[in-house]
Amino acid sequence: MRSSCRGAGRETTAMAQEESVRLVPVNGAVTTLDGLRMVQVTRPALTVACRSSLYDHCPAQAPDLRERVRRQTHACSRCSLGRLWSAVRARLPILDWLPEYRVCHVLLGDVIAGVTVGVMHIPQGLGYAMLAGLPPITGLYMSFFPVLVYVLMGTSRHVSIGTFAVSCMMMEKLVLELSTRDSTLTTTPDPAGENGTLVLAPDGSPHSVVTSVNTTAASTAAVSPSPQEVAAVLALVVGIWQVLMGVLQMGQVFLVLLSHMIISAFTTSIAFLVLTSQLKNVLGIPVSRYSGPFKTVHTYRDLCLGLPAANPVVVVVSVVCIIALVVNNEILKPRMRKVSRIPVPMELLVVVVGTAVSDLLHLEERHHVTVVGHVPTGLPFPSAPRMELLPSVLVDGFLIALISYTSTFSIAKIFAQRQGYTVDAVQELYAQGMSNAFGSFFSCGPVAASMSRSLIQEAAGGVNQLTTAFSCAFVALVLSVIGPYFRTLPHCVLSAVILVSLKGLFLQVKDLAKLWSSSRLDAAIWLATFVVSVVVGLDYGLLAGLAASAVVLLLRSQRPPALHLGHVPFTDLYLDLDTYHKVVKVPGVKIFQFGGPLHFGNASYFHSSLFSVTGLDLAAAKPAATTTVPLMDTRQSEEDTSSQDNGDGDIMNQDEVNEGMNQASTQEADKDSSSSQPPSSRDLTLATVGSQAVKSSTCSTSPVCRWLVLDLSFVSFVDTTGASLLRQLHRDLQTAGVTLCLASASDRVVDALERCSVLEEISRDLVFHSTHDAVTTITSLDPYHSPATVPDL
Structure with a gap:
């Protein structure tokens, strides 16, 4: 198993090096050799609350029924010849086009x-x-x-x-x-024709x-x-x-x-x-x-x-x-x-x-x-x-x-x-x-x-x-x-x-x-x-x-696509792990994307597909929550990479990984029972090399999952049943030591969650502008560095 993980590490590193050498500057812009332009954006990682404050979000307030009735009554009371003429022209378009007829x-x-x-x-x-x-x-x-x-x-x-x-x-x-x-129909012939x-x-x-001929109403009433x-x-x-x-x-x-x-x-x-x-x-x-x-x-x-x-x-x-x-x-x-x-x-x-x-x-x-x-x-x-x-x-x-x-x-x-x-x-x-x-x-x-x-x-x-x-x-x-x-x-x-x-x-x-x-x-x-x-x-x-x-609409809404997403190296893209072979996992993070609205008709499907697609097991995650990977400053990632490289292409050997895990277990044993509460993103920074990622098809066992990111970019609305499901999911994950984050939710969905009091339990600091903002905040991921592979533990 160790040799397979080493091979996977070499493959991922080689792939990253191949990607990096393809970038060449053309007229001041970064372009790949096949002619595709690269987009580079530098901005802070945003939560929804930070985005609203930073960019002065002022949602439009729709008038209530009383205000609409008042406005309509006021408009109707202001009757004048001009308004009457406008109403007539609106219903008789010939008054507009006939005077202009050529x-x-x-x-x-x-x-x-x-x-x-x-x-x-x-x-x-x-x-x-x-x-x-x-x-x-x-x-x-x-x-x-x-x-x-x-x-x-x-x-x-x-x-x-x-x-x-x-x-x-x-x-x-x-x-x-x-x-x-x-069956009888009385008719009167017309001699004149x-x-x-x-x-x-x-x-x-x-x-x-x-x-x-036209007969009187009295005569026609007696016949069919x-x-x-x-x-x-x-x-x-x-x-x-x-x-x-x-x-x-x-x-x-x-x-x-x-x-x-x-x-x-x-x-x-x-x-x-x-x-x-x-x-x-x-x-x-x-x-x-x-x-x-x-x-x-x-x-x-x-x-x-x-x-x-x-x-x-x-x-x-x-x-x-x-x-x-x-x-x-x-x-x-x-x-x-x-x-x-x-x-x-x-x-x-x-x-x-x-x-x-x-x-x-x-x-x-x-x-x-x-x-x-x-x-x-x-x-x-x-x-x-x-x-x-x-x-x-x-x-x-x-x-x-x-x-x-x-x-x-x-x-x-x-x-x-x-x-x-x-x-x-x-x-x-x-x-x-x-x-x-x-x-x-x-x-x-x-x-x-x-x-x-x-x-x-x-x-x-x-x-x-x-x-x-x-x-x-x-x-x-x-x-x-x-x-x-x-x-x-x-x-x-x-x-x-x-x-x-x-x-x-x-x-x-x-x-x-x-x-x-x-x-x-x-x-x-x-x-x-x-x-x-x-x-x-x-x-x-x-x-x-x-x-x-x-x-058909109900069937499509009841069972929309449910995907387990991974990260595309050097980008802010997150794609399906099953269909894109160059997509890699982010260690300690599960990213789940639901491709439709969340309502009473598909709430059960959402819950079951979440665990079946991502492989998340709360029963296994709860005991694992008492184990923490040692902290590591991401600013020292390059030095750590060089110190952990054993010279023959391996990222880190099995003894070093086991030593780090044993040290983490000793530190965690000294903590009190409050450790079941979700830790901060800083506490959960994984001891990986550079920006952390795991290739889904190479390692049989993933690092401990401590974060679940729900990509809501395709969720158009959430009803009360869906909101209750998210609230209960947050509680279950919290008990298991997994923190729930929401990403890419529209303003309409965020407002619905607020009205249903979901954001009173899920902090607004855990509702992110995009999936990349969430992952960057959680793992301190640097998208411009080559991702390394964590070997199988």
Whole structure:
């Protein structure tokens, strides 16, 4: 064993000499031969108390509740026209950007972009409304009325508000459940065919679309709500939730709760459900609508059973439309982008051509192809939503409000960062909430931003919210004049447009592969959200994602990394002894680093890992506390080194070490029983050579441990349970003759320990600025001298 320790001593000394000869001065700076600059800092070793006194630490005092209420009351009482105008401008950003609008420079681009986006609104509005179980004309209403309010209140210059696949798919469940509770639906036809609103029959069949006029409140109260009435009250609830979140300043809070994994999995599951819901239209198969858990399984069962009855004409039309759209998106659009910033409106062309072919060939009468049917002209009259439905949609409305806002604000942030401006999270809540609330009075469902339309708006040259106003004008023109011409538009054409637009959502499956390679726990969150959303339901899927995130967060917080640190020679670095082979131990000192917050959930793990990782044994340390290594002045370390060197490379021989230990035992035996109290750092200066260190892998037995340093650099907070654990740990170590020191604790952690009275037992003189400050104070370690190795005793 002695020979192995001698060899270790030679190895460590040679390593230190090798490190020292690598330092060469370059232009006045010390640089290694491989080009890495060396940093040399000279400062006193600091405790937290000394640091606070030396650098005049003045922590900011947060006002208490009474003071905050007093300030808010005082601010509200100082009402003036100036403050009122500032409040109005804060909620109506158009008052800021419209006076600065450069007509000559950007008007033409905004008009072109607005018309281009308006063209996109037509097929997407018709298709997504059908996806939500609403009459197709409702999608055009959703592309007009709510968007007007967003022009006034929105802060994003490039997002396109309107129909959105995710919100429409979530709305479809409520429309199906609430609008079919009563099997009888009384309708009154409109002979003139004008100024009416379309209502789907309760069986949901495409041929059961009828027309009804606005009836009085007395007549509508006796019948079950129509799909549009359900959508309207849902939009109102979504708007109320979003405005309430804005009042409570909770925009960023919900963005944190809904992580990227949850949003990616949730929207991908919606894409799968949208595909499922549109297959019946693409294949021409009559499929019953299901609600509740496992509805996807029942739908695919009916699709498989109905395949022999598929309509070949519908299949051909669907395939032709899908091929045309895919060729445009994958081949024509990238090439046209090099020539013109205005994309080819292939979606609108497919809708127009499909409508014309259906009308010329009489597909509805001859081949039983389902078509849109009557589309009323003009704008609907405002009407109040049916408030008795409000309790039935509160929970789903909150989920839709949360998902719609998160998706829209994420898109807004992408374009804001790309174009160099900022978006206000709170104002976006107000803008979207008021947009939904306003649209609810015109039979609109909840709206959100679409990434595809927003990309087109940016590419076509739109620079601010006025682009959205021009798209509204184009939609209004369609509603006033062109609407009836879409009567023969086949449903399969709209379904083809919807399916092709889902490509971006389906590509999010790549996120799962990335997560699987980087973190299996994150991949588990993605899978849990996706599977539960598809199999059970969207609301349960979102809750499952949040629950999985909470469990993963708890697991990571409950078992953070726990490391036994050693010293890197010639530096102030302390690294893991198990993974860095040039790191050496400091004799008599255990350094333990905990890589997470210390709270009730991981207090037991902290305690067990502390002793298992460091190898500290209090039962063995207590009897060893009666033995002290003889004191040695570190200023004489170089002389001691030369006197102890026996000439053949050994640091010190075994007889000298045993003699010193025997002398220490004799001195300690003369002391009284009070020796169990922790000695000062001066009393525990180890008799080692120069700056003391022990290579962890070379010696089987370490010197007596008299100090335990807790590196708290990664501990973000400590709760009362964690503070109690530190207090009890200090007492146990004190009984065993080991002194506990805290290092690298943040001001927040120090304040928490003070409030929990921990620092009344652990002196503030033992709370150090950094781990190196603690070790330097304890052992009088000189970082600029080569560390020697203490041989095995």
